[in-house]
Structure formats: C-alpha cells, structure tokens
Amino acid sequence: MAATQVLQxxxxxxxxxxxxxxxxxLAFVVSLALGALISIVTRSTFDTMPARDQLSFDATYTSFAGMGLGQLAMIVFGVLVVSSEYSTGMIRTSLAAVPxxxxxxxxxxxxxxxxAFLIGxxxxxxxxxxxxxLLGEHRASIGDPGVLRAVFGGGLYMGLIGMFSMGVAAMLRSPMLSLGILMPFxxxxxxxxGSVDATRKVGQYLPDQAGGHIMQVVTPPDDTTPYGPWGGLAIMAAWVAAALVGGYAVIRQRDA
Structure with a gap:
C-alpha cells in the first residue's frame, strides 16, 4: 500500500x-476552562500576594495553568490512537493490509x-x-518579549506529549498498561x-519538566535548571524520539 493510502x-x-x-x-476545553478560572482568581488576589511573587509574576504562564490537566487528555489520545487496534484485534487486519x-x-x-499539534x-x-x-491590568501582550515564543511553545509541548504517549503505547501495545504507566509518571x-532536593537534578530532565520551560516568560527566582526554554524543549524532543524508536523496534520484532 502506498504511503498516501496509509495516511488516508x-x-x-x-x-x-x-x-x-x-x-x-477535552484537552482543549479543560485547558481553557481551568486556565480561565486560575486567571480570574489570580486577578482578584494579586494585590494580596507577597511582593516577591508580584515581582516574579508570569502572566503568560498563569493562563497556561489548565494545560497541565489538559495534557492528561492528550496522553489518553496518544495511547488510544496507537493501542486501540491491539485491544480490539484489528491490528492483524491492519498489518495484513500494510505489511x-x-x-x-x-x-x-x-x-x-x-x-495533536493542531489542537495543541x-x-x-x-x-x-x-x-x-481575564487578568485585566496584569495581562501580557503577545508582542511582549518572550510571549510569542511561550505561546507557540505551548502548542509544541502539547503535541510532543501526544507523540511521546504514542511511542510508549507502541512499545507496550496495551491501553491499560500504557495509561497505568504514563499517568503516574x-x-x-x-x-x-522535581520537588525533592535530592532528586531535583534528575527530575529537571524528565520530558514534562524540561519541555514545560518553553511556556515560561519569567524565570522563577528558585529556578536552577542549566538550560533555557528551547534547550528544555530539545530534551523533551529527545525523549519523544527515543519512545518512537522503541515503538518501531517492538513492532518490527514482535508478532501482532
């Protein structure tokens, strides 16, 4: 079967x-709804925030507060789109049509x-x-330094989360097992x-923590990561590539 027919x-x-x-x-709705709620709460409580938090306030990142939960739906999408054929047995038919x-x-x-990238x-x-x-006078503009990069990077982050989940699902071939590993992870x-001092240097190289830096405009005062926004996204992309290579290796070696 030709590549264009496979895509179709x-x-x-x-x-x-x-x-x-x-x-x-759901990824879209949850991300916007929770981000809007956090933005409303932040606007109403901004004046009571400690001066240190006001000085390091990141309006752009605040509007992305819901994307942490929205990525859950993106993970489910990535897993289902790859592993559902294994759970239904349709994978045999698919591989017979595309050997x-x-x-x-x-x-x-x-x-x-x-x-995934489109929705992202x-x-x-x-x-x-x-x-x-919703942030009112505390808002940022898309033309402010670093903002367009953060917003564009947010879309890349969501798409890469989906791709990483697809690679893991291709390796594990089971929706329940894949979700059972990815969700706790x-x-x-x-x-x-990422929050424990003894393991923070390890945690900052995990895909979500490294990739999440692309959405930050203001660097938190306690941030000690040795890479910048694009460096973090590159680390996340390396995780995605490794997952996809692993998925390819498994599908080549194992029967349907």
Whole structure:
C-alpha cells in the first residue's frame, strides 16, 4: 500500500473512533476552562500576594495553568490512537493490509501527531488570549518579549506529549498498561522527583519538566535548571524520539 493510502486509511480510522475525537476536545476545553478560572482568581488576589511573587509574576504562564490537566487528555489520545487496534484485534487486519510495519506505524503517528499539534496550538493560543483578557491590568501582550515564543511553545509541548504517549503505547501495545504507566509518571513521579532536593537534578530532565520551560516568560527566582526554554524543549524532543524508536523496534520484532 502506498504511503498516501496509509495516511488516508489512518485518518479514516481516527475520525471514525469517537473516543479519540472526544479526548482532543477535552484537552482543549479543560485547558481553557481551568486556565480561565486560575486567571480570574489570580486577578482578584494579586494585590494580596507577597511582593516577591508580584515581582516574579508570569502572566503568560498563569493562563497556561489548565494545560497541565489538559495534557492528561492528550496522553489518553496518544495511547488510544496507537493501542486501540491491539485491544480490539484489528491490528492483524491492519498489518495484513500494510505489511511494511514501519510505514504502518509512522503513517499512524504522522496523522495523529498532525491532529495533536493542531489542537495543541489552538489550545495554547486560545488559553493565552482568554487568560490575558481575564487578568485585566496584569495581562501580557503577545508582542511582549518572550510571549510569542511561550505561546507557540505551548502548542509544541502539547503535541510532543501526544507523540511521546504514542511511542510508549507502541512499545507496550496495551491501553491499560500504557495509561497505568504514563499517568503516574507525569502526575506523581515527575512532580515528586522535581520537588525533592535530592532528586531535583534528575527530575529537571524528565520530558514534562524540561519541555514545560518553553511556556515560561519569567524565570522563577528558585529556578536552577542549566538550560533555557528551547534547550528544555530539545530534551523533551529527545525523549519523544527515543519512545518512537522503541515503538518501531517492538513492532518490527514482535508478532501482532
């Protein structure tokens, strides 16, 4: 099967599965809703914040407060789009139609990643403009130094989270196992490693913590990371590449 036919086939699969569309929609809605709520609360409590926090206030990053939860839906999307065929047994039919396993896997990932990045950029720009409107006099402008980079980087971050999840799902081939590892990893383990002094130097190289720096405009006073915003995103991209290579290695070596 030609590469263009594989892409068309994968697009048909994705848009015909209701759960994948719902997870992308949820990523957008949750990110904007929670970001808006945090922006409203921040505006109403700004004057009572300690002077140190006011001086280091990052209006752009505040509007992204919901993207931490929105990435949960993006993780689910990445896992489902790759591993659902294994759970239903349709993977045998798919590989019979496309015996070139590399073409099959990366065709699927290419289509799903395009959707993930599209939703990521819409979410990031939407969260920024809504959040800034609600922050009132404390808002930032898209033309301020570092802001456009942060907003554009937010879209890249969400897309890369989806791609990383796809790579992990390709390696594990089970939606339950993939989610059972990714959810604790991002929402428990990463936070613990990043907040404990003894493990902070390790935690800052995890994909979410490294990549998250791209969304910051103001560097927190206690930030000791040895890389900048684009360096952090490069570290995250390396994690994504490793996950995709691992997924490719597994699909080449193992039967459906």
């Amino acid at each position: 086939s994968e697009w048909t699969k994705i848009r015909s599965v209701t759960s994948t569309i719902w997870t992308l929609s 070139q396993r590399g073409t099959f896997l990366f065709g699927k990932i290419a289509v799903a990643s395009a959707l 950029f819409v979410t990031s720009f939407g969260a920024f403009f809504l959040g800034q409107a 991002f929402f428990i383990i990463s936070n613990i490693l």
